[in-house]
Amino acid sequence: MTHRPTDEPLRPARPHPADTPWDGPPPEPADVDPAVLAALLHRHGWQRRGGAPGRYGRWTPPGPGRGGTSLLVPETRAFPDSDDLLGEALLALTRSGTPSAREVLLALAVPSDEIHWSRDVPAGPGDTTTWTVEEGMRTAARAVLLAAALATRARAGYFGARHRRAATASLENVLVGPAPGGRHLTAFVPVAPGRPLSVRLHQALHATREAVDYRRATGGMDAFDSAVESGVSHELTEALVSLVRGTEGARIAVEWAPAAGIPAGCAAPAEPVEFTPGDLPALREAGVRYLQAEPSVPVRITGAVVRLRRSGPRGAGTVRLRVLAGAEIPHVRIALDEEAYRIAGHAHLVGLPVRVHGRLESRGGFRRLTGAGPVIPVQVDDAERDRLVKALQEDLDFFEEACGGD
Structure with a gap:
């Protein structure tokens, strides 16, 4: 699979x-x-x-x-x-x-908040830009939107794999306009249900700007710590680095849908937030700070075993779970001793999910569970079991990996 x-x-x-x-x-x-x-x-x-x-x-x-x-x-x-x-x-x-x-x-027809990106990039012959410049604009803009969508789900300095599936799904209805020349791009976020994303992005951008100014004026990073509550994160600072890198400056503006009015606590009109190459050191430093400071999370996960791997026919091994409940991540990898590995293998064969507790490690993007407790098969109804067994039959890698293959 x-x-x-x-x-x-x-x-x-x-x-x-x-x-x-x-x-x-x-x-x-x-x-x-x-x-x-x-x-x-x-x-x-x-x-x-x-x-x-x-x-x-x-x-x-x-x-x-x-x-x-x-x-x-x-x-x-x-x-x-x-x-x-x-x-x-x-x-x-x-x-x-x-x-x-x-x-x-x-x-x-579709009342939408408008998010405008603009970048100052060197012009080529005939006022053109390279393909990579335009693609870079779109990639950075998508990363900014995804960071804002993540921040609507929770407040964290570093998300990794957490909440990514739900955040990505929330962008399905976002429309994007043409980006001629790689200098300007507009996204249209429908007010229903996208207004929380627009508001969070507006707040996070202004909080980031204030934190960068504080860092450049005083040398302190404290403002970035408090900015997490406004939606600033490792993902957002990395997206802004990608947006600004290789340019003379970049701006992001959020314009509210006239039909829906101005959200409470937001500026009218919303002025563009500008970042320059001089802001890059502070943004990079903040990204590293968020990455290192986010703690591991205690969880109890229920998931379906989709992959097993060990170096030989006996001994400890590693399993991969498709998470069904307990954590906002799609998959997690767990190192198990021989007995727990055997239980996980049997649960996989008969189409039962398992439940296990441990700590979701921030290193590696919250994709690994450490200190895992007992692996306990979980009873499910017949329809769910049939679905899991069908998934097993489609997993052509399982039989080789379960038998100790590479």
Whole structure:
């Protein structure tokens, strides 16, 4: 049986369809708040150029040569023609070839917080950048999002394999826009259920900035210790190092969905948080500090034995469990004496999970259990046993490894 390694890079978020034609009907005017539409137009570069104050505004799209196209957007629904004007504006957006028009329509359809990354990188011929620069931007941005998702599950200086499966799953609905030139990237985090991720990222970025400033001003690392409560971690500092390395500076901004308002305790508007190459020593030092300081965790784990290995037909060996309960990790490796190894092997053969207690070691990413206690088979219902036995039959590596093969 093979499993996706937990340290494998996170797969890309789903592309945001902002660069494809809008092929659906316009939103219903009754479902659109005029103030939200105006806020989205402003966010995406549209310019208000007059209009009757207190009644409607005239908006033109960003970019040169757009003066002939405009939208009349009512400011309120207080006038008889407000719905008509709103409907005409929405219809005009669906027919517009401007990418920002599609982004506005998508933001109306799925209210989302927007996270913007930007980097100052040297330009190549024709203002281009290399493939690796653009890929580096996406990789670093994904790592930043994953660190924030981990921090919504728990507060820790170092997560390792803990909570990674749930954090990765929480990014399934995040959309990502195009990243031309490897300098800018935007992620769209739906308010439901992604607002906690956006809030945690906002708080963690500001706490990181304050801790770096404190380190550079005083030489002390105490601010990084307290910043853990705001979501700062080894994973976040490493992601920021990847984002800034090789650039002249990088910025991250969180913009709240107008339809959902500003979360309690967050800034309005949220200013970008900037990091420069001069911040890298402090970020690296904090990452090492978090890695070394996170303690081992006492746990009692229930899991299915998916792999057994020992050097000969007798003696101690190592087993790998697929964790079913007791710890927020997908798999754990345990060194067992001969008797415990034999019990684990029999449980595997008959399709029973086992329960064992010990300490989940931070070294190696919380993937190893030390000081393991007795291995106890756990009774399960027939349906669960059949599923585990089927998994055993699919595990072609087991028979060689159980017999002492390499």
